[in-house]
Amino acid sequence: MANRQGQAAPDAVLTRIGQGVMLHHAGDRVEARHRFLVLWAEIGEHGDPLHRCTLAHYLADTQDDPGDELAWDLRALAAAEEVADARPAGYEGAPALRALYPSLHLNLAADYARLARPDAARTHLSRARGAARTLAADRYGDKVRAAIRSMELLLGEAGAAGEEGETGEWGPPRGRP
Secondary structure: OOHHHHHHHHOOHHHHHHHHHHHHHHHOHHHHHHHHHHHHHHHHOOHHHHHHHHHHHHHHHOOOOOHHHHHHHHHHHHHHHHHHHHOOOOOHHHHHHHHHHHHHHHHHHHHEEEOOOHHHHHHHHHHHHHOOOOOOOOOOHHHHHHHHHHHHHHHHOOOOHHHHOOOOOOOOOOOOO
């Protein structure tokens, strides 16, 4: 019974990350960055990959320098890939990390675009597009797909997915009843 209760308990690290995200969304970018950095120091370079990926993913958004943002986004992707490369299939965080892949690559595409590296931006945009195929037709999936379409426009790739003969999944979102 105690084991089940431990599994059902909320993840304190993810809760703290969520609190930092709320601060950032409320406009307190500096405090959010500070809290994220404190948490990063606590979990360390070898902490749980889901924690490192999620934290680095959001920490990137609090950076003032595009190069620093890129470095944090690369850390997030490396943590996600660590699970794909080395973790057992039963790792509990694997589904959450897979769901982040489109967003991780999309953020990298945006970072590289800001740093005037269009080839790298297009590479990550393509990876985001591919990873987004696994996303559900829900609010998160719709948001990521819309952001991919925006990045396609920014990089001059409007319609690129449709030109590859796909089934129209990148068209405008369907109306909801």
